[in-house]
Structures are given as C-alpha cells and as structure tokens.
Amino acid sequence: DIQMTQSPSSLSASVGDRVTITCRASQNINNFLNWYQQKPGKAPKLLIYAASSLQSGVPSRFSGSGSGTDFTLTISSLQPEDFATYYCQQSYSTPFFGGGTKVEIK
C-alpha cells in the first residue's frame, strides 16, 4: 500500500492568512493526488484533483502543487468558511487518505 503522511496534523491561523498543508506519499504517485475539505458532520468535498486542478465551483484561493511524492495545498487568504479539516488522497493505487489537517481559528 502507498501511505500518505500529512503535516501538520493541526494548525491555528487567522482570517487573511496564507495557509500551506503538505502531503507526502511513501512512493512515487506521479500526480494522482486529490484534496478534500470536510466540515463537522458533513461529507468531504473535493477541492483539487490531479494534484493541481481546481474542482468546478471551488474558490480560486485554493491551489495545489507537486508531483511524485511531495504535494502542497495552499489557501492564499483564509476565509471564515475555510476552517475545516483537509485530507489528501492518493489515487495511483488502492485509494488511501492522509490523516488530515485541522485548520482552526487563531
């Protein structure tokens, strides 16, 4: 199995901050990497697919980058509705999610 390691597991930030979350794969997954946002009591929502492609309807302040084993999700200017937990997921082989990053209000 290809394992996914996310960091940090949590972070505190203020509205307007630039936030970066990283995800590392245990082996090369090319760009088969997706990012999700999950709010309490809700299903995850797809934000980014193929490492850097923005899902339709997702605000442009969200962006993804990386290939191979190292990937990044960036929120350019954190908004109140962005406080949530974020997960990466590799789709190169048996789907596997990272452990999540909880973004909290500072």
Add this chain to the structure above:
Amino acid sequence: QVQLQESGPGLVKPSQTLSLTCTVSSGSISSGRYSWNWIRQPAGKGLEWIGRFYASGSTNYNPSLKSRLTISVDTSKNQFSLQLSSMTAADTAVYYCAIDRGRWGAFDTWGQGTMVTVSS
C-alpha cells in the same frame, strides 16, 4: 446533478453482517466509466476507502477488508450495496458512498453518510 443517499441499519450486533445501500438519483448507475465507492470514517478519525464497483462490472476491495466484503449493484433499482461480515466494534463508523467520474480517481460526489454502530 447526480445525488447519492445511503440507507441501512444504524445498529449492528457483533459478528453480524452489515448491509448498506446507496441509491443513485438524477443519473444512471450503468452509465459512463464511473466507479461507485464506499468510504468510512470512525468518529474523530480519518477516512478509509472500503471498495468500489465499476459500471463495467468489476470490483476492487481494500485488502484489509477484502475477506469480509462484498459490493454489488442492482441496476433495476439504480442502487449499489455493501455487505461487510463479522462486524466488530472497530467497524463502527460513518459510512459514505461516493462517485469517481473522472480519470484521476477523485471522489467528486458524496452521499451524506450513515452512522453504523456495532454493539450488543
């Protein structure tokens, strides 16, 4: 806009078999090259992919669950189902169905999830 709705028992006894159904609306389960997936999430924990069914008829299962798992489809009802046998407390989770409609293995549409508790 395709929509998904999970249904099934909220409570299952240890050693029993869990049966869940995902009903698809505003779209056909037989169309396209989509995969129809089950994913679960224990309370306060991360997401675990369970398995998937392709419209072509093939299935893939998480190796850690494969021996206990069956995913099937009923095209006449536009539904797909999960059966997980020998349930234990470790299987207590919210269970989601989700669709992958692209070529990148991303789950772009999710059901709202259904909570399943394993307890005697």
